[in-house]
Amino acid sequence: MPNVDEFIPLNIAILTISDSRTPETDTSGQLLADRIQEAGHNLVARDLVSDDKDALTTRLKSWIDNDEIQVIISTGGTGLTGRDNTPEVFESLYDKPIPGFGELFRMISYKFIGTSTLQSRATGGIANGTYMFALPGSTGACKDGWDNILKEQLDSRHGPCNFVGILPRLKER
Template identity: 40%
Template sequence: MAHPRPLDRPVGCAVITVSDTRTPDTDQSGSLIQTSLTAAGHRVLDYHIVVDEPDLIQDLVIQWGANTALDAILVNGGTGIAPRDTTYDALEALLEKTLPGFGELFRHLSFQEIGSRAMASRAVAGVYRGKLLFSLPGSSKAVKLAMDTLILPELPHLVSLLRG
């Protein structure tokens, strides 16, 4: 089977920051994701900050899953192992397909920057209702690493694969 043609339009994205303390004024990671996407020519169609409660995270992803203008949902925060870190658990339950390579590569790249602490990240990616779903740590350094080295270089290609 031939590879699909590259997208001839910007990718429609939505951003979720999972945090019990961040506000739009203090959300550096959410802002970084949005800035990176728009600088790459993509569209940010929605943005929300949600407290780290699995039901609230899932409700928003389910709502956005029905939005035909969205191609990708990028989530940051709540990917560790602390008691309040529930993002991975909430999203993993929704994923119809996983992209194990994303988490593997992210942890490998993180290891090169922060050492063995990278093993505590539960960064994950996959597909939900025909949309890419990326879950990143809340650290701005981690977000920059994931956006610059993994997500932005492959986002149009991955969306084109989903579109067939």
């Protein structure tokens, strides 16, 4: 389906992965929530889990199985330390990866933080017809990921193509 003239709001869930943040100090999750709602989408779920593989896997699986949720965006856990497990968990759940998401994120990030972008393992993919995007935990990274990639690709009016246009066909076999 090509881009359309009418905006189609999506149902989006935000997950913050952190051992140190609380709902009150989750500035990155709040930035994403604000931008998602400002863009006209529906924020249908928001949660915070620790940097624990099992907790993260459990939360993601429940959201992937929820037909109401069309997009999951996470923040945190994409670095290189021992507790950073987000990319491994996300990638274990993908039916199809979207390698260009991480590549484009790092290209955009390079403009702002230079070679430090090598420490980001941002990733994107599809699981059970649900888009999944893992962003780093900094507010700057969330801003870059939303403003320069996701805002356009999650807008049905963006051309020549966008993620919304193929959403109905993601589960086709």
